[in-house]
Amino acid sequence: MGMVIDPRLNIIDKRLYSIKRLIGVSGGKGGVGKSLIATVLALTLSRLGYHVGLLDLDLSAPSAHVILGIESVYPKEEKGIVPPVVHGIEFMSIVYFTGDGPAPFRGIDISNAMLELLAITRWGSLDFLIVDMPPGIGDAMMDVIRWMKRVEFLIVTTPSKVALETVKKVIKLLTELKFPIIGVIENMKIRESSLVKDELKKVAVPILGEIGFDMKIEDSIGDVNKLLESCFAVEMREIVLKSPEFKLQLK
Amino acid sequence: MHEWSLAEAVISTVIEASKGEGLEEITKIKVKIGELQQVDTEIFKFALDEIAKDQGTSLLRTMKIEIRTEKAIFRCRVCKNEWTFDDLFDIDEDKLEAIHFAPEVAHVYVRCPLCKSPDFEVVQGRGVLIDSIKGIGTGKETKGR
Ligand SMILES: Nc1ncnc2c1ncn2[C@@H]1O[C@H](COP(=O)(O)OP(=O)(O)OP(=O)(O)O)[C@@H](O)[C@H]1O
Ligand SMILES: [Mg+2]
Numbered sequence: 573m574g575m576v577i578d579p580r581l582n583i584i585d586k587r588l589y590s591i592k593r594l595i596g597v598s599g600g601k602g603g604v605g606k607s608l609i610a611t612v613l614a615l616t617l618s619r620l621g622y623h624v625g626l627l628d629l630d631l632s633a634p635s636a637h638v639i640l641g642i643e644s645v646y647p648k649e650e651k652g653i654v655p656p657v658v659h660g661i662e663f664m665s666i667v668y669f670t671g672d673g674p675a676p677f678r679g680i681d682i683s684n685a686m687l688e689l690l691a692i693t694r695w696g697s698l699d700f701l702i703v704d705m706p707p708g709i710g711d712a713m714m715d716v717i718r719w720m721k722r723v724e725f726l727i728v729t730t731p732s733k734v735a736l737e738t739v740k741k742v743i744k745l746l747t748e749l750k751f752p753i754i755g756v757i758e759n760m761k762i763r764e765s766s767l768v769k770d771e772l773k774k775v776a777v778p779i780l781g782e783i784g785f786d787m788k789i790e791d792s793i794g795d796v797n798k799l800l801e802s803c804f805a806v807e808m809r810e811i812v813l814k815s816p817e818f819k820l821q822l823k
Numbered sequence: 824m825h826e827w828s829l830a831e832a833v834i835s836t837v838i839e840a841s842k843g844e845g846l847e848e849i850t851k852i853k854v855k856i857g858e859l860q861q862v863d864t865e866i867f868k869f870a871l872d873e874i875a876k877d878q879g880t881s882l883l884r885t886m887k888i889e890i891r892t893e894k895a896i897f898r899c900r901v902c903k904n905e906w907t908f909d910d911l912f913d914i915d916e917d918k919l920e921a922i923h924f925a926p927e928v929a930h931v932y933v934r935c936p937l938c939k940s941p942d943f944e945v946v947q948g949r950g951v952l953i954d955s956i957k958g959i960g961t962g963k964e965t966k967g968r
């Protein structure tokens with residue numbers, strides 16, 4: 573065979589085979605609440621009785637471990653890497669390997685690191701793998717599209733024209749590439765406004781619901797029990813329960 | 824060990840590729856492994872042999888495995904300095920283990936020895952590549968580079 577093959581590409585499908593649904597939590601802009609939504613979504617589904625994994629793919633600025641309040645947890649080596657189960661969810665993040673050091677990655681490094689993580693992580697049988705993604709259409713999104721072919725997207729936006737401008741582009745791209753979009757969550761709502769509904773009228777994507785600005789959320793960051801009792805989590809849970817797009821079969 | 828998951832990837836890729844090429848028996852594969860992966864070649868070789876055996880297929884019965892480690896070379900994007908792993912003195916076991924799992928985290932622990940920049944490229948010596956697969960097929964012998 574006259575071709576050089578990277579065997580890691582071949583194993584990704586197998587590594588993801590035991591996972592029923594892959595949900596990438598994405599959005600146009602930074603700071604709109606993707607990580608909080610991804611983490612609380614994972615916890616919520618887990619508390620509803622599902623087997624859930626959470627993969628933090630924001631390799632330069634991982635945050636899910638902070639929201640979960642994880643310290644001194646390390647994955648197990650067992651013919652690959654077995655993600656530790658924290659607060660009931662299988663959790664994988666580059667932070668296990670970077671610690672609290674800054675990770676000055678270029679695009680090629682992001683792709684390589686992602687490929688490595690996807691190739692060596694041995695997930696259990698999962699109903700959902702929630703993927704926390706960095707903002708916008710960048711390396712991570714292109715690689716998720718390229719390597720996690722069954723991925724569906726959950727889009728997060730704030731009720732701001734600035735955020736929506738890019739969200740519309742993300743939706744356009746995903747639609748063009750025929751990737752399913754579960755829907756849009758409108759986060760940090762502070763007043764009545766039909767902006768998101770109006771702006772997204774032209775795209776055939778359901779708006780799953782809204783989450784209000786939670787003044788007290790910061791006190792719950794790092795404390796999963798408190799987090800699950802927050803207004804944020806209660807609203808998230810309602811969205812999950814009422815949206816047929818999640819296809820829940822409640823146990 | 825993480826060597827096992829890479830080995831599994833290699834074997835599964837080899838089997839897949841042989842189908843495409845119509846090979847009935849694979850006689851030899853050449854695998855190149857970057858030094859940055861910090862892979863233990865003994866364990867890697869052992870894992871490859873074991874996983875090949877486990878497949879229970881005559882396809883891999885006589886397969887020889889050649890493993891070559893490619894030295895890691897880093898090049899600074901700021902001052903263009905080039906260096907190798909051997910030039911790094913301040914890397915302890917824990918850091919090496921982290922690099923072993925996710926080689927890109929070298930950017931967290933390695934700095935340009937000259938200008939201290941973390942903005943370097945890995946010129947060579949990262950990743951795992953199957954260089955060639957040789958085998959006996961339906962009448963044809965395929966050969967790689
Ligand atoms: N509904 C909300 N009410 C109040 N604060 C919120 C809400 N949603 C998110 N936040 C806070 O906003 C900040 C940004 O949230 P988060 O990190 O989840 O955003 P992100 O979209 O993941 O950001 P990035 O693009 O940088 O990854 C965090 O401090 C988070 O706690
Ligand atoms: Mg985030």
Ligand SMILES: [Zn+2]
Binds near residue numbers: 901902904937938939
């Ligand atoms: Zn330099």
